[in-house]
Amino acid sequence: MQKWIMSGLFFVACTLALVLMFTLPGKEEVAEEAKPTMPEVTLDKAAAEATVKASCISCHGDQLQGGAGPALNQVGGHLDKDALFNVITKGRKGMPAFKDQLKPEEIANVALYLSEKK
Ligand code: HEC
Structure with missing residues (x-):
């Protein structure tokens, strides 16, 4: 049972990291604007x-x-x-x-x- 909770949490964390990677402006974009x-x-x-x-x-x-x-x-x-x-x-x-x-x-x-x- 606990294993399921752990892998569930891991999955959520990964998804969140992926979403942040694509939505936060990269360093290059910021430099571009300046x-x-x-x-x-x-x-x-x-x-x-x-x-x-x-x-x-x-x-x-x-x-x-x-x-x-x-x-x-x-x-x-x-x-x-x-x-x-x-x-x-x-x-x-x-x-x-x-x-x-x-x-x-x-x-x-x-x-x-x-x-x-x-
Ligand atoms: C109101 C006065 C004014 C006008 C109008 C003006 N400039 Fe300047 N310009 C300056 C001043 C003062 C500096 C020095 C800025 C500094 O010390 O950083 C400067 C600096 C520059 C520099 C940098 C020079 C260097 O050797 O680093 C360039 C290139 C330049 N101007 C181009 C232009 C162009 C092209 C136009 C017209 C589209 C223009 N300026 C219109 C006042 C003006």
Whole structure:
């Protein structure tokens, strides 16, 4: 009789563990949320320049030489496109987040454009 109770309990515990494994967010998912993934885009230089002109040069300078914000004319040397996408999307200190102003594809295009400035 006791054996039955023990195996019953064991079964319940296993089921519970399995359910938790699938419902709790994994570490990867949490990291994913903190760092937005960049959508795949092909560089449209004219569109990127237009976006930068409209949204960025007030702080980063009309030649991206820097101003209120750091120079971006060689930013590709130390930030890759994913890092750029991350900064522009989420902002950082004095740098505003652009996730509500620009579409992810537009940000991705600007990130690609800037990543080539080395
Ligand atoms: C309101 C002013 C402002 C605007 C507008 C602005 N930025 Fe910035 N940006 C900053 C400041 C200030 C920093 C420095 C943030 C820090 O110290 O962490 C910065 C940092 C950055 C960085 C990181 C540079 C590095 O070397 O680490 C990137 C990339 C960047 N901005 C891109 C952009 C892009 C692209 C736009 C337009 C879509 C833009 N910024 C618009 C103020 C601005």
